[in-house]
Amino acid sequence: MDWQVRAIRGAVTVPENTETAMADAVTELLSALESINQLDLSHVISATFSVTRDLDAVFPAAIARQRPGWDDIPLLDVQHMYVEGSLPQCIRVLLYVQLPARTAKVQHVYLREAQDLRPDLSIRTLGLV
Structure with missing residues (x-):
């Protein structure tokens, strides 16, 4: 089977700068990315998270x-x-994932x-929720 490295983007906002709010948002975002893209976590190469300056x-x-x-990622x-x-108050993620070449498309998630x-990539616009 042929494999290729793909990048998957995601972003979510939080209502306040608290550990609980940020944990809820990251959990929601990663759960959506895993589910929608049917990710096998053993194929995730790495992840980079960025936060706006108002989140610490x-x-x-x-x-x-x-x-x-x-x-282990x-x-x-x-x-x-x-x-x-x-x-403001936005958490973004960029995942690098090794996927079978036959995987037609990855789904970026903006919540x-x-x-x-990216309204064009909204999961509501694409009918995924």
């Missing part, structure tokens, strides 16, 4: 690492570049107010 209650990677199957947290007027970042 917890590292998203620390939340991800607590999920089953995520403790290389994870990185960074602060997203600030641009005046950009979406909550982050759907405004």
Whole structure:
């Protein structure tokens, strides 16, 4: 079987800068990415999380690492570049995944107010929820 490395994007917003709110958002985002893309976590190469400058209650990677199957995946947290007027309180993720070449398409996931970042990729627009 032929394999290829694919990148899958996702983003979610949080209502407040608390560990609980961020944990809920990261959990929701990763669950959606895993489910919609039917991910086998043994094929996830790495994940980079970025957060807007107004979020510092917890590292998203620390939340991800607590999920089953995520403790062996290389994870990185960074602060997203600030641009005046950009979406606040947002957590983004970029997953690198090895997938069978026959996998036609990956589904990027934008949840909550982050759907405004890519309305064309909203799971509601695409009829996935």
